[in-house]
Amino acid sequence: MSKSRAGLAALALSGLAVLGLQSPASAAAGDCPTGQHYNPSAGCVANGASVNHRNFLPGGKGRVSFSGLMPGTQADLFVESTPRFLASYTVSSAGRVDAQITLPADLPAGEHHLVLHGTGENGGAYAASIPITVRGTVVATVNGSSVATASTSSPTGGLPYTGGEIALVAAAGLALVGTGSGAVVAGRRRRALA
Numbered sequence: 450m451s452k453s454r455a456g457l458a459a460l461a462l463s464g465l466a467v468l469g470l471q472s473p474a475s476a477a478a479g480d481c482p483t484g485q486h487y488n489p490s491a492g493c494v495a496n497g498a499s500v501n502h503r504n505f506l507p508g509g510k511g512r513v514s515f516s517g518l519m520p521g522t523q524a525d526l527f528v529e530s531t532p533r534f535l536a537s538y539t540v541s542s543a544g545r546v547d548a549q550i551t552l553p554a555d556l557p558a559g560e561h562h563l564v565l566h567g568t569g570e571n572g573g574a575y576a577a578s579i580p581i582t583v584r585g586t587v588v589a590t591v592n593g594s595s596v597a598t599a600s601t602s603s604p605t606g607g608l609p610y611t612g613g614e615i616a617l618v619a620a621a622g623l624a625l626v627g628t629g630s631g632a633v634v635a636g637r638r639r640r641a642l643a
Contacts, residue, residue, distance in 0.1 A: 524567030
């Protein structure tokens with residue numbers, strides 16, 4: 450393999466390391482980090498988890514989806530800050546849990562996580578977490594009757610949570626790509642001058 454191809458291969462592997470991914474050859478069933486499970490054909494892969502919206506009122510409803518589970522096993526869903534059991538599900542033949550959920554009506558406003566615990570498709574422990582925000586309610590009087598309405602701001606007074614720290618991961622990945630590209634160009638210049 451030429452030096453430039455070896456450099457590009459090393460660059461690609463370093464980018465995978467920054468993004469928290471591993472090649473199938475480098476991972477084993479027990480080596481996956483939290484939030485990932487081992488797939489024999491793909492190595493460590495992220496536990497699939499999604500919700501149709503991330504902002505709830507106490508007692509609110511939503512749809513959740515989880516993938517990467519062992520078919521036919523039981524999986525338990527909790528809402529956590531202080532863990533509270535929500536429901537048990539039987540994993541589908543496709544290794545998925547897709548369900549309608551209802552949060553407890555007395556769940557306090559603030560940041561919480563929907564967490565599913567079960568058995569991963571490889572037989573190991575599985576846990577996937579989805580961050581959510583529970584908004585408080587404001588009681589208003591309309592024509593002499595009290596009405597609960599949704600809060601117009603987040604419980605902490607700031608903006609609602611809309612995702613992860615992807616900017617930091619992307620910046621680190623771009624820095625590694627830039628460093629690797631610079632090394633390839635410098636290597637070509639040295640060969641051209643020699």
